[in-house]
Amino acid sequence: MAAFEYRQAAEVRDAFARHGVRYLFLGKSGAILLGFPDTTQDADLFVQRSQDNGRALVIALRELGFDLTEEQAAEVEHGKDFVQLKNGPFDLDLVFAPDGIERFEEAWERRLEVEGFPVCHLDDIIASKAATNRVKDRESLPRLRAFREYWMAKQRKRQ
Amino acid sequence: MRSGKSPPREWLAEFEAAAQRPLEMRLRYAFIRTHKPVLDDAPYRSFDTTADYRRWCEENLPDWLGYGCV
Numbered sequence: 001m002a003a004f005e006y007r008q009a010a011e012v013r014d015a016f017a018r019h020g021v022r023y024l025f026l027g028k029s030g031a032i033l034l035g036f037p038d039t040t041q042d043a044d045l046f047v048q049r050s051q052d053n054g055r056a057l058v059i060a061l062r063e064l065g066f067d068l069t070e071e072q073a074a075e076v077e078h079g080k081d082f083v084q085l086k087n088g089p090f091d092l093d094l095v096f097a098p099d100g101i102e103r104f105e106e107a108w109e110r111r112l113e114v115e116g117f118p119v120c121h122l123d124d125i126i127a128s129k130a131a132t133n134r135v136k137d138r139e140s141l142p143r144l145r146a147f148r149e150y151w152m153a154k155q156r157k158r159q
Numbered sequence: 160m161r162s163g164k165s166p167p168r169e170w171l172a173e174f175e176a177a178a179q180r181p182l183e184m185r186l187r188y189a190f191i192r193t194h195k196p197v198l199d200d201a202p203y204r205s206f207d208t209t210a211d212y213r214r215w216c217e218e219n220l221p222d223w224l225g226y227g228c229v
Binding site for chain 1: 170171173174178185187188190195199203207209212229
């Protein structure tokens with residue numbers, strides 16, 4: 001399986017937009033979209049949990065080439081907290097209840113857009129990583145917090 | 160970053176350099192593909208709760224992958 005690239009990210013963006021899926025890039029993949037220079041292996045999507053959104057998500061995933069059984073589709077549609085997909089053209093983690101973020105709607109209000117990609121605000125990405133408290137997240141947090149300061153200063157200069 | 164301390168100069172240089180690159184190039188540099196034992200060995204996994212997922216990572220993944228809690 002190839003690494004996730006711009007083309008695949010654009011396919012996700014376009015398929016999800018066609019079907020009206022509400023989601024946000026989260027985690028390091030989200031930070032990278034915002035300009036954070038680092039490496040990652042996975043794309044994490046924070047998906048709004050609702051029946052309509054779940055149904056649209058399953059249609060979009062199948063259109064992208066994810067091979068979901070009926071049982072798996074039902075789990076995705078109902079929004080299990082965490083779903084790991086490695087049965088498609090690239091790997092995707094679907095996160096319906098990330099650590100450190102209370103509600104999707106709040107994260108949606110704070111979202112940022114980069115070339116049409118909806119991305120969690122850096123504060124939410126950092127909050128989520130801090131709450132997770134994993135070794136790998138602890139290691140990346142100081143650099144991510146430094147990037148947040150750099151990025152905020154740049155935004156202020158633009159205003 | 161420790162509170163009150165400036166980030167290392169090389170980090171700022173990296174942030175500036177990344178800001179000059181188009182998104183397509185940033186993604187090409189950022190996403191790498193290596194096989195992660197156990198984690199990559201099933202085409203599909205789901206967890207009722209995020210806590211269940213964290214517990215599964217703790218109990219099943221090699222420590223060096225970094226998915227364990229601090």
